[in-house]
Amino acid sequence: MNLENRTALVTGGAVRLGRVLAVALARSGVNVAIHYHASAEVAETIAVLTSCGVRAQAFQADLGQPDAPSRLFAEARAAFGAIDILVNSAAIFPAGGWRNTTVDAWDEVFAVDLRAPFFLAQAFAQALDGNRGHIINIADWRAVRPGVGHLAYTYAKAGLVAMTRSLAQALAPNIQVNAIAPGAVLPPPGAPEGYLDTIAQQVPLKRHGAPEDVAEAMLYLLRSDFVSGELLYVTGGQEL
Numbered sequence: 001m002n003l004e005n006r007t008a009l010v011t012g013g014a015v016r017l018g019r020v021l022a023v024a025l026a027r028s029g030v031n032v033a034i035h036y037h038a039s040a041e042v043a044e045t046i047a048v049l050t051s052c053g054v055r056a057q058a059f060q061a062d063l064g065q066p067d068a069p070s071r072l073f074a075e076a077r078a079a080f081g082a083i084d085i086l087v088n089s090a091a092i093f094p095a096g097g098w099r100n101t102t103v104d105a106w107d108e109v110f111a112v113d114l115r116a117p118f119f120l121a122q123a124f125a126q127a128l129d130g131n132r133g134h135i136i137n138i139a140d141w142r143a144v145r146p147g148v149g150h151l152a153y154t155y156a157k158a159g160l161v162a163m164t165r166s167l168a169q170a171l172a173p174n175i176q177v178n179a180i181a182p183g184a185v186l187p188p189p190g191a192p193e194g195y196l197d198t199i200a201q202q203v204p205l206k207r208h209g210a211p212e213d214v215a216e217a218m219l220y221l222l223r224s225d226f227v228s229g230e231l232l233y234v235t236g237g238q239e240l
């Protein structure tokens, strides 16, 4: 897809990885609707996006609420007209092993990390009405190499990978659906100094990545006209 003058909706686009993805799109000439939940940095992110010479606007939604995905999509579409690209990046990442995962925590993670991406994809596909489009789901390598922590998150991301492969078939031939599995590219908020360097020791490439590596993978998938249903690892080989 030629990205110039397209429009994207990026969930969780105000901060951290989502913001880097939104900026990479804007630098490629894509108008960007960013979704945010509680970020205070929205105005600053919008200023950075508009300084790239594209349109940018922010839309608030708690994606844990059942009606939020369809409302968010409708608001973004009303403001921008056609939306050509959906990037599902917003997620929550709570700790929780097999003993202490509660029903409430499970429901919240599955609502934000899996249900919302699906119903956003549904609204996106319906609105495209046969036109070409791309969905990029931000997954995690843990989805395919599940461990013993962050269980609800891991299971929801595994569902996101399954959803990617399923929708790549269901929404073909007009919509390409791909996922990216980032590794260590940004320490979680509050992580100790050297967090990524410690993880890098377990990575075959012996270094950690950066959010920009994920943005490059996203741009590759968006520019491709022949890749769909793919899970692209940006991990330095960590999942191996």
Ligand SMILES: NC(=O)c1ccc[n+]([C@@H]2O[C@H](COP(=O)([O-])OP(=O)(O)OC[C@H]3O[C@@H](n4cnc5c(N)ncnc54)[C@H](OP(=O)(O)O)[C@@H]3O)[C@@H](O)[C@H]2O)c1
Pocket (backbone or CB within 6 Å): 011, 012, 013, 014, 015, 016, 017, 018, 035, 036, 037, 038, 039, 061, 062, 063, 064, 088, 089, 090, 091, 092, 093, 112, 138, 139, 140, 141, 181, 182, 183, 184, 185, 186, 187, 188
């Ligand atoms: N960081 C990494 O190294 C890494 C590694 C693997 C995968 N990933 C994946 O990459 C994506 C972004 O990661 P990140 O580290 O940048 O995430 P993050 O810092 O945890 O940010 C989470 C994002 O989700 C939004 N969010 C949280 N609760 C929400 C809710 N109830 N409703 C709607 N939005 C909500 C936040 O919006 P507000 O800030 O506006 O509240 C924020 O934009 C996630 O899908 C994550 O699983 C990241």
